[in-house]
Amino acid sequence: MPKRIYNFSAGPAVLPEQVLRQAAIDIVNFQNKGIGLVELSHRSKEFMAVAEECETLIRELLGVPAGYKVLFLQGGASSQFFMIPMNLLKKNQIATYLNTGTWSKKAIKEAKLFGQIEVPYSSEDLNFTRVPRDDEYTVNPASEYLYFVSNNTIFGTQFQKMPATDVMLVSDMSSDIFSRPVDVSRFGIIYAGAQKNMGPAGVTVVIIREDLLERVDETIPTMLKYKTHAKDDSMFNTPPCFAIYCVGQVMHWLKALGGVEAMEARNRKKANLLYEAIDNSGGFYRGHAEKESRSCMNVTFTLPTKDLETSFVREATEQGFDGLKGHRSVGGCRASIYNAFPLEGVERLVDFMAAFAKKHQ
Numbered sequence: 001m002p003k004r005i006y007n008f009s010a011g012p013a014v015l016p017e018q019v020l021r022q023a024a025i026d027i028v029n030f031q032n033k034g035i036g037l038v039e040l041s042h043r044s045k046e047f048m049a050v051a052e053e054c055e056t057l058i059r060e061l062l063g064v065p066a067g068y069k070v071l072f073l074q075g076g077a078s079s080q081f082f083m084i085p086m087n088l089l090k091k092n093q094i095a096t097y098l099n100t101g102t103w104s105k106k107a108i109k110e111a112k113l114f115g116q117i118e119v120p121y122s123s124e125d126l127n128f129t130r131v132p133r134d135d136e137y138t139v140n141p142a143s144e145y146l147y148f149v150s151n152n153t154i155f156g157t158q159f160q161k162m163p164a165t166d167v168m169l170v171s172d173m174s175s176d177i178f179s180r181p182v183d184v185s186r187f188g189i190i191y192a193g194a195q196k197n198m199g200p201a202g203v204t205v206v207i208i209r210e211d212l213l214e215r216v217d218e219t220i221p222t223m224l225k226y227k228t229h230a231k232d233d234s235m236f237n238t239p240p241c242f243a244i245y246c247v248g249q250v251m252h253w254l255k256a257l258g259g260v261e262a263m264e265a266r267n268r269k270k271a272n273l274l275y276e277a278i279d280n281s282g283g284f285y286r287g288h289a290e291k292e293s294r295s296c297m298n299v300t301f302t303l304p305t306k307d308l309e310t311s312f313v314r315e316a317t318e319q320g321f322d323g324l325k326g327h328r329s330v331g332g333c334r335a336s337i338y339n340a341f342p343l344e345g346v347e348r349l350v351d352f353m354a355a356f357a358k359k360h361q
């Protein structure tokens, strides 16, 4: 196998090499049983053990309290945009949404199909360069929940701390789940598509407070009710077995490294290196996000001209750095440095950035 490149992709994204190697073995011959992992019945005792272990590790690593269900769903993170309001809101009920980027905008659009949606904060007119401080908006106390995207993958902004409100929180943590500790007890729902920070595409992890399962309107189709999946431990129908297995392996890896606290320290170190490189470049590189809103997961920046950005990405690719082109709605460059991204790759990129700036300044 050739040397692994440094994969800065925003998602699907880099996974720990040891997880990929183990999966390569298990996919052919699971636990030496003479049958491949993806050939196992989802109701076999072997696969049930895989799913149970994955859930146990998720609970342990994120500190999920009793009274919450952990679900493994399909349809991507995007299906949660409608499932949440469909299950939690009635037409005349209010929910508050913070508009901090593409993913919150899409969630707001869907939520409006189901209830009264209030948006007391939007950074859209600033091209989503920031997330709000607590004193920049008020949450209508009649809200059923406050919805926010903890890390804005495309724009590279992140809530440094969770919003302070008495209203129940609901969060899309697709791109920063397991990157730092969270107090799950403040949330009604936390969800995340696996393909950024915990596995391959195909499974969405939903952590939901059990009392919310009972709120559902009986007109909701069976597959779209959280209650259906909660009641059958995500085995109402065939779950995404391979993706669940991989998430479990990533959880093992994370636990061995010291869990989310250790991960947070690692992630800060990586992000600080990159932001220092940007800030100390004499204006050659400019961060897209305002400093107080900077993400530890997705570092977005621009160069003096589009041509330089094109050369930057091309030369970087030649040197083994992949996935640095920014999202089309921001332009510029984006370095996604999720949990599994190695510190060494960030150090190498920082060196490359300094050399590139020197050559073109």
Ligand SMILES: *Cc1c(COP(=O)(O)O)cnc(C)c1O
Pocket: 011, 075, 076, 077, 078, 079, 103, 149, 151, 152, 153, 172, 173, 174, 175, 193, 196
């Ligand atoms: C990638 C992403 C999504 C969309 O995920 P899909 O699984 O493709 O639907 C939603 N929210 C955030 C924050 C994301 O980063």
